[in-house]
Amino acid sequence: MTNRRRPVSQALLDRAIKVDAALHAAFPGAKCSLDYANPLQLLIATILSAQCTDARVNMVTPALFARYKTAAEFAGADCAELEALVQSTGFYRNKAKSIREACKDIAVLHGGEVPKNLEELYQLHGVGRKTANVVLGNAFGIPGMVVDTHVGRIARRLGLTKNADPVKVEQDLMRLFPDMxxxxxxxxxxxxxxxxxxxxxxxxxxxxxxxxxxxxxxxx
Ligand code: SF4
Structure with missing residues (x-):
């Protein structure tokens, strides 16, 4: 994608370097707090984490992952049973629908394997950009800049972006920080x-x- 936006000022780049160092020093060892054993489980846990704490999701996923193991199994899950298993994470009907639709795409279009690039992940039904970047960065070790409500708010308060649109915030942060x-x-x-x-x-x-x-x- 061609980037036609204004170049980043040196002052902003210098501040980003300081922010980077301060965050790294303040939260050593920061990592994904969702429990998962493979990319599919992380994708599903991330869908469930919307409007829910990671701790709550981690209470729900052991039974869920014991019941369904493959994308095909999730895709073919009985609606009511899947909804009951994820109910305590909130918005459970939508989340169960997203899980079934994403897993159907994975099973039918990707041979049961979660795709390893942002475009294909993002094109899965029920998978937003945030979820795609979480999976990319944490399950595959491919850099992904996750922008959730915390990241967007902090980036604006720190003056790292003026944008409210998460995709634009993501692009602004990707220009300021090294991909690693x-x-x-x-x-x-x-x-x-x-x-x-x-x-x-x-x-x-x-x-x-x-x-x-x-x-x-x-x-x-
Ligand atoms: S606005 Fe946020 S980032 Fe800035 S000093 Fe306060 S708590 Fe820290």
């Missing part, structure tokens, strides 16, 4: 969002990025 950092950076920003940079009011006191953050001046 994208996956872990997403985890670190999510941890920052959970601990300090909350919505609607951040807890700036104690935030490891306070010296770098233009938003904190407005808050304080």
């Amino acid at each position: 950092r994208w996956t872990t950076l997403g985890h670190e920003m999510i941890l920052l969002g959970r601990k300090y940079c909350k919505a609607p009011t951040p807890k700036c006191a104690g935030c490891p990025l306070i010296e770098l953050c233009p938003f904190t001046k407005k808050v304080l």
